[in-house]
Amino acid sequence: MYDVVIIGGGLSGFMAALSLAEKKKKIALISKGDPICCLSTGCIDVLGYGEDPLHEIAKLPKDHPYRLIGQQGVQDSLEYFVRIMNEAGLEYTGDIHANTKILTPLGTAKTTCLVPKSMQDANPETGEYIHVVSFKGLKDFYPSYITSAYKNTGYSVFDAGVSTTLGLATRFEDKSFIEDLAATLKGWEIPDGRIAFPAVLSTSAPEKVISYLSEKLERKIFEIPTIPPSIPGMRLLKALRTALHKKGGNVYWGREIASVEKSGSLVEAVTLESGGRATRVEGKSFILATGSFLGGGLYAQRNSIYETVFNLPVVFPKNRAEWFHENFFDPGHPIEKAGVRVKASFTPYDADIENLFVTGTILASSDIVKQGCGHGLAIATGVAAGRSCEEWLK
């Protein structure tokens, strides 16, 4: 019997698992596969507006999950995240009290807060010259989008013999490849300023590649996150798994929940299914971190939306015509706020279950696209749900 069974291996599920494992709870984490944070830039968006994102929290609507935690709670969990990641070998930089900007492959500046160290010099709005080095045949990266958006920029293309992000990232594991690249770039006489690469500078240790290249080329070097498959997203998952492995927790990867067992107001066990093999996992308490539609926590039928594991009540606009605005770029499609409503304890409303805590993008009343709070929300609610669960176990 586990103290806590966490369903969902995304950023939020891992943060809950880590915070509980640290408190010596016996935990199991179940994931049906690689999570959505794998597709992300790896950057931690807290709130995508205002100078100090934490300062904006108090102005959010009362039912926003951040409001259940409060500014200090959000700050503590972000600090906790940074510490854990650094221990796991993925260094984050940035000031929790200051939003920053990073360059995107479309030549836009994305607002975010904490960034992997490989993107610490990625702010395009400093006026300093940026030279983009791309790789021949890389189909998801076209530097001319960037050079047309920013005047003081240029680009060149290097032939690495491979052309996918993962292919390239593994090339960067090879010291002689990096030396060859540095020598070639040295010969190109790139103007003074920074050098940017698509985010493929090794699968897990870009800092080493960057420090070698910046020493050889005498330039600041940074990575530009790509659309999925995203190497910084994969690095984030890898670091989360490393961290949990260190703290001790049982991980069921690639397993889906086939059924749940309840008794009165308590969830007692879940049964996992994969390849015809059933495993029953018992727990004193459970955390639901299965994500929104993309993660599979919510599913939309033609005229209703349901929660996929426990069939918890979901709030959503009743009329399908109201799920989305007419225009793609109209901010805040109402369906983004659909999800499970929780009490301050992160237990669901109207469900009569006392040992189930809900966290992450499955929560109602937040819009991670419009509010720019994706990973920040996952971290803060993950830690908060973990804490609440710990209280309950007492």
Place this chain on the structure above:
Amino acid sequence: MIKTDVIIIGGGATGCGIARDLALRGIPHYLIEKGDFAAGATGACHGLLHSGSRYAVTDPEAAKECIEENFILRNIAEKCVEKTGGLFVRLPGDSKRFMDRFLKSCEDVGISTEVLSPSRALDLVPALNPMIEEAVKVPDCSIDPFRLCMLNAISSRHRGGGFLLHHEVIEIIQEKGRCIGVKAKDKFTSQIKELRGKIIINATGAWGNLVAGLGGASVPMSLSKGSLVITNHRLTNMVINRLRPPSDGDIIVPNEAVCLCGTTSITVMNPDDIKVEPLEIDTLTTEAEQMIPRFSTTRMIRAYCGVRPLLKSASEDTRAISRGFRIIDHKNGLFSILGGKLTTYRLMAEKMVDVIMDQFGKKAACLTAELPLDGQEELSGYPLSKRLKNLDDIVCECELVTKSDVKNVINRTGTKYIEDIQHRTRLGMGPCQGGFCTYRALGIMQEMGRVSPEDSMRILKTFLEKRFRGIRPALWGDQLKEEQLVEYIYMGILNMGSETGK
């Protein structure tokens, strides 16, 4: 200035058919289209090559035209037609008397039918509702309207015909009361081109009255919007019709890897201001699942709508208005050709060109029913075997389109429009609807110097808006999941919409 004999306005099936017919009778001509080929009702229909049975009871004349043209097109446009056959299914509660009338009417106009027992019908189409009472087999087919237009245009070009795509006619030049030419604006550069001709043909479908107006004329027509939805699977290998008087959502047509279901019928005023409402998709899905129960749980790719130009009559119900066609001589060198349907496009073109030949006092027999369309081998569809031959540099994973496919179209057509690449390669036509590959295709256009990066951003934004209008009405299930990913990518990772670079 371009000088020719006949200027055709409109690159739908009718316009392209007229171009080919003129070419085969040796008359110089030029076609102008404001979008790509098949951009209006031609490209926004079921892609059904009617057997005519759908109209047998209500409009026997149209039904007769359909069955004759059906067999002609099977021959001349072999590579555009899937000889699927069709079923009319009678569900519990559907009138048996109507079925008897239906069989009698089909016989009267020469459409072969075969009544099938439920088991025989289920043998042919296992996805059918097992509760069906009866089914009638008819010679319906599925047809690719875009390819059909392209092949007609190719047949015209091989014989000296010209065409201008993405050029909108903004003026019909008149001199001494006669229409002697047109001014056309390049939609990308806004440059004006002038064409002179002896006869001008208005084959603009739903835009017919607007274009006739430029020539000082008007045409009586009513506009009926029809919405359709595309499924991600081929649920049936035969065309499925509901055996009842024509109504909403009563036809499902298989086409390549997908199925198209429609339509609705709603009177509209402006052909440029139409959209699909989620409620229409609910209607279509509810109707379609009665014939094929799996329909409602199948992933929808997108919805679309077109405007049928119907000849005006006293009746208010647009379905009761004749699907027949009419040629109007405006007596000033301008002719309008109106109404009709995709299945009878060739016949309409033949009648139109007969009139033109009379005007010129020339005689030449129409050959369009005998000669096959040119270029069918090179444009012979998108079979998987062909696409699997080259898997290097895949740009569109859904439809297996390679970078070289994209480059070839850009080089051949010189296009600056993402839609042109889509129509010619199937890029972005799969489940993600161009969510990934459009960004890449524009990147390739940039690399080739065909479009500036500044333009790319604008094109990408316009494309994403247009794409969204197509999928919004049918967003649930797996398609909604995919849509959330597209939102995360463009508005999250790439930060589009809220701000742009400096």
